[in-house]
Amino acid sequence: MSIGQAISRLDGSRKVTGRAKYTADVEVEGALHAVLVPSTVPSGTIAAIDAAPAEDAPGVVRVFTHLNTPKLAEMTNPPAGQTIMPLQGDRIFYEGQPVAMVIADTLERATEAARRVQVTYRNEPFATDFIAGLDRAEARPLFGLPPDSSVGDIEAALSGTNVRVESVYGTADRHHNPMEPAAVTALWQDGRLEVYDAVQGVVDTRNTLALALQMEPQNIRVRNDFVGGGFGCKGWLWPHEVLAALAARELSRPVKLVLTRAQSYTSHGYQPASRQTVTLAARSDGALTGIRHQSVLAGSLSGDHVEPSGWGTPALYASPATQATHRVVRLNRGNPTPMRAPLEGVGLIAVEIAMDELAYELGIDPLALRLRNYTEIDPAEGKPFSSKKLRECYAEGARRFGWSSRTVEPRSMRDGRNLIGQGMATALFRTFRSPAKVRIGLDQSGEVLIETSTQEIGTGVYTIFPQIAADVLQMPVERVSLSLGDTNLPESPMNAGSRATLSTGSAVQDAAAKLKAKLAEAGATTPDGYAEAVARQGVDRIEAEGDWTPPEEATHAMYSFGAIFAEVGVDEDIPIPRVRRVVGVYNAGRIINPKTARSQMTGGVVWGIGQALLEKSEMDQQHGRFLSKNLAGYLVPVNADVPEIDVSFVDDFDEHVGPLGARGIGELGAIGVGAAIANAVFHATGIRVREVPIRPEHLLAMAQSSY
Amino acid sequence: MSPIEITRRALLEGTAATAMITALPDHGASAQQTPTGGAGESELMVRLQINGKTHSLDLDIRSTLVDTLRERLGLTGTKKGCDRGECGACTVHIEGRRVLACMTLAAAAEGKEITTIEGLADGDTLHPVQSAFIGHDAFQCGFCTSGQIMSAVACIREGHAGTEADIREFMSGNLCRCSAYPQIVAAVKSAAQIQGI
Ligand code: FES
Ligand code: FES
Numbered sequence: 001m002s003i004g005q006a007i008s009r010l011d012g013s014r015k016v017t018g019r020a021k022y023t024a025d026v027e028v029e030g031a032l033h034a035v036l037v038p039s040t041v042p043s044g045t046i047a048a049i050d051a052a053p054a055e056d057a058p059g060v061v062r063v064f065t066h067l068n069t070p071k072l073a074e075m076t077n078p079p080a081g082q083t084i085m086p087l088q089g090d091r092i093f094y095e096g097q098p099v100a101m102v103i104a105d106t107l108e109r110a111t112e113a114a115r116r117v118q119v120t121y122r123n124e125p126f127a128t129d130f131i132a133g134l135d136r137a138e139a140r141p142l143f144g145l146p147p148d149s150s151v152g153d154i155e156a157a158l159s160g161t162n163v164r165v166e167s168v169y170g171t172a173d174r175h176h177n178p179m180e181p182a183a184v185t186a187l188w189q190d191g192r193l194e195v196y197d198a199v200q201g202v203v204d205t206r207n208t209l210a211l212a213l214q215m216e217p218q219n220i221r222v223r224n225d226f227v228g229g230g231f232g233c234k235g236w237l238w239p240h241e242v243l244a245a246l247a248a249r250e251l252s253r254p255v256k257l258v259l260t261r262a263q264s265y266t267s268h269g270y271q272p273a274s275r276q277t278v279t280l281a282a283r284s285d286g287a288l289t290g291i292r293h294q295s296v297l298a299g300s301l302s303g304d305h306v307e308p309s310g311w312g313t314p315a316l317y318a319s320p321a322t323q324a325t326h327r328v329v330r331l332n333r334g335n336p337t338p339m340r341a342p343l344e345g346v347g348l349i350a351v352e353i354a355m356d357e358l359a360y361e362l363g364i365d366p367l368a369l370r371l372r373n374y375t376e377i378d379p380a381e382g383k384p385f386s387s388k389k390l391r392e393c394y395a396e397g398a399r400r401f402g403w404s405s406r407t408v409e410p411r412s413m414r415d416g417r418n419l420i421g422q423g424m425a426t427a428l429f430r431t432f433r434s435p436a437k438v439r440i441g442l443d444q445s446g447e448v449l450i451e452t453s454t455q456e457i458g459t460g461v462y463t464i465f466p467q468i469a470a471d472v473l474q475m476p477v478e479r480v481s482l483s484l485g486d487t488n489l490p491e492s493p494m495n496a497g498s499r500a501t502l503s504t505g506s507a508v509q510d511a512a513a514k515l516k517a518k519l520a521e522a523g524a525t526t527p528d529g530y531a532e533a534v535a536r537q538g539v540d541r542i543e544a545e546g547d548w549t550p551p552e553e554a555t556h557a558m559y560s561f562g563a564i565f566a567e568v569g570v571d572e573d574i575p576i577p578r579v580r581r582v583v584g585v586y587n588a589g590r591i592i593n594p595k596t597a598r599s600q601m602t603g604g605v606v607w608g609i610g611q612a613l614l615e616k617s618e619m620d621q622q623h624g625r626f627l628s629k630n631l632a633g634y635l636v637p638v639n640a641d642v643p644e645i646d647v648s649f650v651d652d653f654d655e656h657v658g659p660l661g662a663r664g665i666g667e668l669g670a671i672g673v674g675a676a677i678a679n680a681v682f683h684a685t686g687i688r689v690r691e692v693p694i695r696p697e698h699l700l701a702m703a704q705s706s707y
Numbered sequence: 708m709s710p711i712e713i714t715r716r717a718l719l720e721g722t723a724a725t726a727m728i729t730a731l732p733d734h735g736a737s738a739q740q741t742p743t744g745g746a747g748e749s750e751l752m753v754r755l756q757i758n759g760k761t762h763s764l765d766l767d768i769r770s771t772l773v774d775t776l777r778e779r780l781g782l783t784g785t786k787k788g789c790d791r792g793e794c795g796a797c798t799v800h801i802e803g804r805r806v807l808a809c810m811t812l813a814a815a816a817e818g819k820e821i822t823t824i825e826g827l828a829d830g831d832t833l834h835p836v837q838s839a840f841i842g843h844d845a846f847q848c849g850f851c852t853s854g855q856i857m858s859a860v861a862c863i864r865e866g867h868a869g870t871e872a873d874i875r876e877f878m879s880g881n882l883c884r885c886s887a888y889p890q891i892v893a894a895v896k897s898a899a900q901i902q903g904i
Contacts, residue, residue: 012841015849016833016856018784018824025783058748107774108767109748179788179796179850179884228786228850229884261789458848458885599844599887606886631793631882638879642888 003471004651006595010477011226011462020226023198024183024258031185032061033107034247034257035114036240037100038266039092042332042624043126046090046099050118054102057116059109062251064101065117066090070246072212078143078236079208081269082303082335086239092121093302094334095625096266101243103255126332128624130173130273130298137296137327142308151314151380152321157290161281165357169278169350170691171674172616173298173626174271176339177636180228181264184241185256186248193220193245200230201494203453206487208237209245224485227457232339233268234457235496240267265629269337270617272298272307276350280357286364286372288319293351299328303335309347312428314380315559316351317373322380332624338496340607341667344429349611349692352425352675356682365408366424366679367398378557386556386656386663389587390426393563393650397424397585400646401565410686418569420580421684427562427586427672431663433550434493436507440469440515441543446531448473448480450511454492454504455485459666460596464501465508467592468660472512474527490545498560498664501592503548506658511546518542548658556656560588560663564608564672568680575699577681579609581644586668589654590661597665601647604669610637611670612677613693753817757782758826772816773797773808776823784824784853788882795881798854798861799823805861824853827860836860839898840891847885855881859895868899 014020051063069087077083086098100117104110127133139147158164180198187194193215199205202222210217227234244257259267274297281290295309310324339345359366374391377384398404406422407413413420438452450469456462466480473480483489492504519542524533534542565583570576582605591597614635618627628634647669653661674692681699682688689698748767755762757780764779773790776782776799788796790809797808800822827834836859839845846852858881862868867877874895875888883891 008841009844013833015846015852016837016840017828018853020849021783022850027781106767107778108769177884179794179882180848181788226849229848231884261791460847595844599847599890602889603847603886606888630791631789636882636884637886638882639875639888639891640879642875642886645889
């Protein structure tokens with residue numbers, strides 16, 4: 001049984017020796033370097049562009065501008081990250097929009113020449129201020145679905161009720177910032193395009209690139225061995241990828257393009273800021289009678305992304321009436337995109353702080369209030385959950401954290417100069433499933449190779465998929481390896497929305513079972529006979545194809561769950577909130593590898609700490625641009641920010657979700673943490689901060705009043 | 708430390724760069740400057756000693772150490788995460804000390820002993836810090852890992868791995884967006900113990 005074992009990553013030795021090849025590491029003979037020239041204004045037209053100084057610079061092969069770039073197809077978002085395709089006209093929709101691309105023989109020369117492109121803009125009025133635009137929010141579809149949904153009679157529920165809390169909550173613009181900047185190397189040969197691309201989905205990238213370039217998908221191959229993190233920004237197809245491919249085609253030479261860190265802030269999305277009004281109505285015993293969750297999201301004129309922050313709300317609690325609405329304020333900014341964690345990662349900040357407010361309003365313990373409204377069926381769809389062990393998560397989390405020794409009153413706990421606060425929240429994330437195909441083969445030396453197009457973005461598929469196959473074949477996992485990240489392999493989905501293990505893993509299991517049957521037919525009933533059986537057949541290897549397709553009609557509602565408990569300390573005089581510890585207990589079906597799963601959840605909790613206390617991309621409204629396009633001004637958590645984190649799972653086998661019994665975990669870890677921390681800050685200080693990140697300035701009132 | 712510290716900014720400032728280079732003291736007789744046309748562009752023959760091997764190459768004077776390792780020498784284990792000294796992904800050792808290769812001009816590293824992640828293991832035997840990173844699952848995507856490990860080796864050598872709080876503080880120049888931080892601390896701690904530090 002290798003499923004369920006805490007096996008160290010099989011790609012570990014490659015990663016610790018520098019041998020793991022990421023996209024920008026792939027050596028391509030004679031590759032030219034591309035450097036983009038981003039627009040410096042957020043709105044207007046290009047009045048004049050003079051590429052000559054760049055063209056005359058040493059080593060420059062070509063400068064592409066809107067005047068000489070071939071036409072691309074019109075695109076929809078998704079599968080493109082935005083609808084505006086690069087270098088297609090003189091109109092500027094956002095600061096950072098590429099206005100030229102310089103191709104030269106070395107990176108230094110391309111970088112220098114890019115500085116020499118002279119662009120004159122005809123400026124036009126722009127709107128980049130989300131808050132100022134709230135009154136012109138529009139109703140637009142969310143991924144083609146209606147922006148509003150409701151269950152029961154929300155108006156009646158809100159009017160005829162005992163207790164009601166209503167507040168407005170805010171989340172900030174945040175940037176993904178994977179450590180690996182987006183990178184792409186494109187090769188054009190005999191009418192075919194080969195693209196090394198740091199993406200979360202090679203198949204999606206190939207198909208979308210084919211649309212943009214008006215090529216046949218079979219003439220494009222997209223590959224990667226290792227991706228240095230994605231977190232959503234390497235999901236859909238973005239302009240820099242199209243441009244690199246187009247340049248390779250136009251020049252018939254390999255072209256390498258790596259975005260600078262600064263460019264990454266305007267090139268592949270961000271999580272949009274939100275303003276969310278949550279109204280909770282309850283009876284005095286705590287039973288919810290209505291939940292209204294109205295979200296207004298920042299959006300853009302360059303695409304159609306509307307963050308579905310309210311999608312998960314109806315599934316949270318046993319409320320007879322729930323309404324979730326979404327509006328969007330379109331701005332002169334790059335298009336937002338999903339970011340760890342999307343949907344509930346944005347929405348539960350509001351709803352779970354509101355639940356804490358309701359608990360205090362009613363005088364009920366926050367955990368007791370959640371339990372009072374526990375539901376075994378999804379109120380939105382009226383279906384039972386495929387498996388839900390959230391009750392066990394609450395109990396285990398409370399035990400590990402020591403919740404029962406918390407005193408209820410705000411400002412009632414302290415440790416020296418620090419006010420101590422403890423808060424909790426629920427985490428929930430919708431399960432996404434996609435069809436997947438896998439090929440598996442065993443050779444004469446008894447080595448197994450799994451082949452599928454999936455990507456290794458850090459979630460551990462190089463380890464988890466071999467574990468699944470080894471489990472079926474009853475072999476040591478070290479004898480199983482995985483070839484991935486290539487559209488020439490059987491197709492599996494994008495690594496996004498926590499679907500890889502569940503979807504592709506199920507196909508691996510199917511393929512392994514079929515291989516086992518073939519080996520049995522060939523006379524091998526036990527693993528020691530496998531290699532011989534292959535030899536006896538006189539073939540190099542015995543292969544099997546497996547697949548998995550989620551059923552069209554789901555009989556159950558599928559979500560992963562968690563209970564998060566956080567403790568903060570706030571110095572009375574210098575009110576910098578600091579997280580002291582976090583306990584997260586999760587239920588996501590069967591856990592294939594507790595070691596990698598634990599790392600993933602721990603990482604998610606750190607993302608939650610970043611969301612709660614650090615991460616915010618400020619807009620410079622004067623110039624219509626993000627202010628700090630670097631890792632010095634945009635604060636991601638560093639080692640010294642990270643406290644003791646205790647994550648664990650309530651393991652079970654979810655028989656309805658798929659044959660592996662596992663649901664997704666990748667996004668889940670980043671959910672609930674922000675609200676738990678915000679609730680802890682209230683408990684510590686008595687100040688209810690309704691927006692994240694929570695910064696010292698939010699708590700200054702407290703410091704002042706104590707003088 | 709070399710007698711003259713050539714800062715990257717000085718070199719990038721066109722003519723100033725030329726002046727600086729000409730003023731270089733005899734820093735390896737090989738340092739030869741050849742103008743290659745274009746304002747401020749010139750090449751320099753530089754001898755770099757990396758992982759015990761000497762490499763002689765004609766370099767654009769603007770080349771940083773990280774770009775030289777990656778684009779010219781095929782040593783892609785060193786990563787470029789920001790190119791501005793903010794993330795630590797490019798950490799290498801120069802004369803045993805941790806240095807950001809994106810903030811170091813290749814020319815300024817001439818004659819010094821450079822160690823990259825590729826030079827850390829002893830043949831097939833991993834360095835104790837490398838093994839500890841695997842054992843403690845101190846990475847996910849692995850992109851920051853070369854830099855984390857080079858930093859960790861130096862952190863232990865500097866005597867900053869005595870307590871968890873110290874490790875956290877002295878490893879905070881290396882960002883990990885996958886956020887393997889607690890496991891990194893555990894790995895550094897156990898590697899330091901194994902090395903008897
Ligand atoms: S690449 Fe050198 S510090 Fe980021
Ligand atoms: S392991 Fe991915 S950034 Fe550190």
